[in-house]
Amino acid sequence: MKEVINPPVRNIEDEEYHINIGPQHPSTHGVLRMVVSIQGETVKSLKPHCGYIHRGIEKMCEKDTYQQIIHLTDRMDYLSAHINNHVVCLLVERALEVAVPERVQYIRTIVDELTRIASHQLWWGCFGMDMGGQTCLLYGMRDREKIMDIFEESFGSRLLHSYYTPGGLMGDIHPNFQKRVKEFITYFRKKIHDYDNILTGNVIMQERTKGVGILTKEEAIDYGVTGPIGRASGFSCDVRKYHPYGVYDKVDFKEILGTQGDTFSRYMMRMHEMRESMKILEQLIDNIPAGDYSAKMKAVIKLPAGEYYQRVEAARGELGVYVVSDGNKTPYRMKFRSSSFSNLSALDHMSRGFKIADLIAIGGSLDYVIPDIDR
Amino acid sequence: MDFSIYDFTSFNQGIDKFFFENLTPFWATVVEMTIIGLVFLIFYALVALFLIYAERKVCAFMQNRVGPNRVGPYGFFQLIADFIKLMLKEVIPIKNADKFLFNLAPFIVVIASFMAMAAIPFAKGLHAVDLDIGILYVIAVSSMGVIGILLAGWSSNNKYSLIGAMRSGAMIVSYELSVGLSLITIIILSGTMQFSAIVEGQANGWFIFKGHIPALIAFVIFLISSTAEANRGPFDLAEAESELTAGFHTEYSGIKFALFYMCEYMNMFIVSSIAATVFLGGWMPFHIGGCDGFNHIMDFIPPFIWYLGKTFFLVWVMMWFKWTFPRLRIDQVLTLEWKYLLPINLVNILFMAFIVLMGWHF
Numbered sequence: 001m002k003e004v005i006n007p008p009v010r011n012i013e014d015e016e017y018h019i020n021i022g023p024q025h026p027s028t029h030g031v032l033r034m035v036v037s038i039q040g041e042t043v044k045s046l047k048p049h050c051g052y053i054h055r056g057i058e059k060m061c062e063k064d065t066y067q068q069i070i071h072l073t074d075r076m077d078y079l080s081a082h083i084n085n086h087v088v089c090l091l092v093e094r095a096l097e098v099a100v101p102e103r104v105q106y107i108r109t110i111v112d113e114l115t116r117i118a119s120h121q122l123w124w125g126c127f128g129m130d131m132g133g134q135t136c137l138l139y140g141m142r143d144r145e146k147i148m149d150i151f152e153e154s155f156g157s158r159l160l161h162s163y164y165t166p167g168g169l170m171g172d173i174h175p176n177f178q179k180r181v182k183e184f185i186t187y188f189r190k191k192i193h194d195y196d197n198i199l200t201g202n203v204i205m206q207e208r209t210k211g212v213g214i215l216t217k218e219e220a221i222d223y224g225v226t227g228p229i230g231r232a233s234g235f236s237c238d239v240r241k242y243h244p245y246g247v248y249d250k251v252d253f254k255e256i257l258g259t260q261g262d263t264f265s266r267y268m269m270r271m272h273e274m275r276e277s278m279k280i281l282e283q284l285i286d287n288i289p290a291g292d293y294s295a296k297m298k299a300v301i302k303l304p305a306g307e308y309y310q311r312v313e314a315a316r317g318e319l320g321v322y323v324v325s326d327g328n329k330t331p332y333r334m335k336f337r338s339s340s341f342s343n344l345s346a347l348d349h350m351s352r353g354f355k356i357a358d359l360i361a362i363g364g365s366l367d368y369v370i371p372d373i374d375r
Numbered sequence: 376m377d378f379s380i381y382d383f384t385s386f387n388q389g390i391d392k393f394f395f396e397n398l399t400p401f402w403a404t405v406v407e408m409t410i411i412g413l414v415f416l417i418f419y420a421l422v423a424l425f426l427i428y429a430e431r432k433v434c435a436f437m438q439n440r441v442g443p444n445r446v447g448p449y450g451f452f453q454l455i456a457d458f459i460k461l462m463l464k465e466v467i468p469i470k471n472a473d474k475f476l477f478n479l480a481p482f483i484v485v486i487a488s489f490m491a492m493a494a495i496p497f498a499k500g501l502h503a504v505d506l507d508i509g510i511l512y513v514i515a516v517s518s519m520g521v522i523g524i525l526l527a528g529w530s531s532n533n534k535y536s537l538i539g540a541m542r543s544g545a546m547i548v549s550y551e552l553s554v555g556l557s558l559i560t561i562i563i564l565s566g567t568m569q570f571s572a573i574v575e576g577q578a579n580g581w582f583i584f585k586g587h588i589p590a591l592i593a594f595v596i597f598l599i600s601s602t603a604e605a606n607r608g609p610f611d612l613a614e615a616e617s618e619l620t621a622g623f624h625t626e627y628s629g630i631k632f633a634l635f636y637m638c639e640y641m642n643m644f645i646v647s648s649i650a651a652t653v654f655l656g657g658w659m660p661f662h663i664g665g666c667d668g669f670n671h672i673m674d675f676i677p678p679f680i681w682y683l684g685k686t687f688f689l690v691w692v693m694m695w696f697k698w699t700f701p702r703l704r705i706d707q708v709l710t711l712e713w714k715y716l717l718p719i720n721l722v723n724i725l726f727m728a729f730i731v732l733m734g735w736h737f
Contacts, residue, residue: 019534027617041538041705130617132609132702138438198699204609205701356538357704360618 016044023052027130027360030370034347041355046348050341054374061334066092066166066301069334074160076338077372079119080315082111085164087321090245091310092166093295095303095325102247103291104168109246110181110284111151111163112312113277117188118147119315120270120277123367127267128199130364131208136199143191150180166301168294181285185278192274200271209264213350213362216261223349224342227317228269229366233261239313251283263358266365302329316340316367340372384500411503415492419641424454426640429687430694437698461636464629472626473530480530481627481634483523488641490516495648496570498658498678509570510558513649514551517604520642521547524606524613524623527635531626539622542705543613546603549712553600556720560593560727561586561653574657581656587735589727594654596716596723598692601646603708606639608697612705643693644686651685658682 022033031052037044057076061069066088073084086108093100121144128136148158154174155161163170199205215225220233230237238255240248256272258265303325311320317339324333343366351359394403428443428451435442443450469477491513493503506512521544528540562568564586565576576582583590603610614622624635651657658678662670703711 017534019538026620041542128701132611132615132617133698133700135434135438135698138440142439199701202701204703204707207707208701208704355704355706357612357615357618357702 021359027363028370029126029363029368032344032368032370032373036356036359038356041357043351043354043356043359046351046359048344048347050344050370050373052374053371055371057375058334058336061331063330065329066303066331069331070165071160071162073336074162075371076336076375077314077316077319077340077369078159079122079369080115080319081160082108082115082163083312083314084319085162086112086245087310087312087314087319089164089166090312091308091321091323092301092303094310095306095308095323096166096301098167098295098297100167100295101291101293102289104293104295105246106284106288107169107173107293108164109248109251110281110288112246113280114147114150114181114184116315117274117277118144120274121147123270123315124195124199127361127364127367130360131199131205133199133202133205136195139191139194139198143188146184146187150177150184153177153180165294165297167297168292172293173288178285178288181281185281185285188274188278192271195271200267206264208357208361209267209365210260210262212263212354212358213365214260214262215346215350219346219349220261223346225317225346226342227313227315227339228273229266229343229346230317231256232258232266232269234259237318239311239318243311245312247284248280251280253280263361263365270367300329302327303331311337314339316369316372317343336375338372338375340366340368340370344368344373383498387500415489415503419489419492420637422644423637423640424458426644426690427457427636428454429690430640433691433694434698437695458633461633462630466629466631467626469532469626471532473532476526476530477626478631480523480527481631481638483526484520484638485523485634487516487518487520487523488638488645490519491645492641494570495645495652496574496657497682499571501658501679502570505569505571507567507569510562510568510573510653513645514555514558517642517645518547518551520638527627528613528623531623533626535619535621536623536625539613539615539619539625542615543606543623545705546606546610546612546708549709550600550603553596553712553716553720554604556717556724557593557597557600558649558653560589560720560724563724563727563731564590570652570657573653574659577656577659579662581654581659581661583654586727587730589723589730590654592719592723593727594650596720597650597654598689600712600716601650602693602696603712605642605646605693607643607693609700609703610708611697611702612708615702617702643690647689647693648682648686650689651682655685655689656681657685 016037017039019036019038020033021036022028023031028034033049033052035047035049037046055075057072060072064072070085070088073088074081076084121140125137125140128134128140151161152158154177155163155170215229215233217234220230220235225233225235226237234257236255236257241255253276256269256276258269303323305325305327308323308325309320311318313319318337319339320337322335322337323331326332347363347366351362354362391407394406398406432442443453446452446456494506494509494512496502496505524543525540528536528543531537561573561582564582565573567573567576577585583594586593602608606613612622614624619625624632627635658681660670660673660676660678660681662673
């Protein structure tokens with residue numbers, strides 16, 4: 001007689017059903033791959049796989065001069081290219097103890113804030129699109145275009161400007177610059193109401209984002225989450241306030257903190273930040289002092305041997321750069337602490353137990369830029 | 376009321392008589408059916424093409440764009456170019472897909488929406504069949520489309536497709552109820568399920584005005600739930616571009632994709648025309664009781680124009696939804712139906728029955 005062997009009991013709770021979101025997917029905003037373990041529609045766990053657009057920027061920096069490195073930093077977080085340039089410039093200037101003209105600092109601060117607004121505008125559009133409202137993307141793009149035009153006129157390019165150099169700027173601003181920035185502020189003050197009308201006030205959007213993807217303050221600190229995402233959780237982490245650079249210590253702006261730490265408060269954080277940035281712009285744009293657009297710098301920059309760290313507040317959070325110099329014209333080792341990478345690490349924790357649609361919304365609210373993660 | 380100039384009844388009966396006099400009854404029926412089928416096929420394709428063009432233009436205007444504007448006047452031939460492209464494109468065979476069901480799925484979706492068109496009256500006497508249970512027939516036939524979507528999702532051997540199909544299944548099973556119940560509200564008012572009789576009943580006022588508030592509520596619920604049934608607007612979870620790439624039709628290409636694409640628009644057209652027929656009087660012109668001069672002028676506008684005008688207005692409303700609202704989540708979609716729309720609908724039917732009983736409608 002044939003022996004009957006009982007088949008092993010299959011428990012459906014233990015079985016894993018994986019789906020690959022990315023590398024090619026409309027909502028990963030680039031080539032990020034997430035292996036998501038799901039049960040029905042619910043996300044059980046998530047594993048991000050990075051490296052699809054790794055270009056070895058940190059390694060390339062080791063054989064480039066500091067002026068050349070600026071051009072590589074543009075390619076990291078291309079949506080806040082100016083701010084990336086700024087961090088390297090600040091580091092070199094601090095190491096060499098160069099006194100940067102006041103005019104340069106004003107212009108840099110203004111351009112940084114314009115970059116921040118442009119980045120948040122694009123984020124707003126993409127977030128709307130992730131939520132399924134495709135009209136948002138076109139609205140965000142339309143308004144971002146105004147800033148791109150200002151940049152194009154003054155710096156000659158639209159995305160990867162490399163406008164800052166160690167010690168100053170590549171060239172002076174265009175005569176129209178101030179006028180156009182003021183025009184933009186009046187224009188965008190009206191348009192940001194449209195943003196609120198079409199998305200912020202929408203009941204579907206609020207229902208989908210409130211209470212979704214909660215990150216507490218402690219968790220935000222544990223994961224090293226910074227920027228609007230950290231501030232949404234109540235983690236006061238604005239580098240502009242704590243380690244002022246440029247002329248941030250001379251302007252009046254608020255660091256707005258959220259309390260909920262959910263997707264909606266991350267959304268609101270960026271909406272507030274756009275308004276605060278416009279406030280900063282208004283305070284600075286009429287007061288740009290006259291002077292040189294660059295300090296006198298040597299043609300070959302050599303940092304004294306030692307270790308240096310510099311941080312700035314990029315559109316997505318704290319951007320840090322760590323340099324070990326052995327006194328040569330190229331750094332011995334260069335390491336970027338990119339905000340998107342740290343922010344992404346919290347995605348698994350935030351999305352567990354929520355639906356696939358929520359995962360997309362949470363990912364949208366993190367606003368990661370893949371080249372910034374992979375570098 | 377005098378609709379004699381636009382009455383197609385005698386015209387249709389004349390054709391019918393001609394065939395039955397000259398052919399045996401069997402062949403007469405076959406010839407008639409073929410002619411009706413061909414006419415509907417052409418109409419179907421034309422409407423689908425026009426709606427795709429309309430959608431692209433409408434969404435372009437809502438998004439500060441121009442939309443198609445290169446091929447032909449106002450970009451109108453863009454669609455024809457796109458259609459030819461889709462016809463000629465390679466249909467990519469899918470590894471490990473269930474070949475038979477995979478190929479069958481788009482046709483089921485097309486057939487379901489094609490059949491639903493048969494019962495819709497386009498003008499007086501201008502309909503393929505005037506069933507005395509027309510509404511029941513349309514509800515039954517239009518819910519068959521979900522089988523095609525489920526098959527497409529299941530047979531594609533793609534996880535995104537499967538999730539999309541399951542979402543669509545859950546959604547359509549729920550929203551069928553609301554569609555049915557909101558139509559029942561009007562059936563109570565009209566006392567018939569026959570489309571032609573429903574339209575005739577609205578000669579002295581459309582049902583949305585006649586039935587007071589319950590009819591208005593039923594209309595809004597019908598609009599919401601039929602948007603969900605057509606997988607459109609904020610309820611496009613089965614497709615959910617940003618979540619599931621293209622949902623149930625991710626793996627389809629070429630002409631089969633074109634069929635799904637066309638069906639989306641045809642379903643929208645069909646639910647809009649049912650809403651127009653049942654709530655807004657179908658081909659019946661707008662009449663105000665007592666104002667004979669005004670009514671007479673309204674009668675001169677052909678019923679076909681009235682019908683298309685109302686239908687396209689509702690189509691436009693659905694496009695408006697789609698391009699302004701973000702998408703709902705699956706649990707919210709089901710919550711909306713089971714916790715809000717269904718109870719409201721049931722109470723609404725009660726109210727309507729009460730109004731009809733008391734004779735408060737006019």
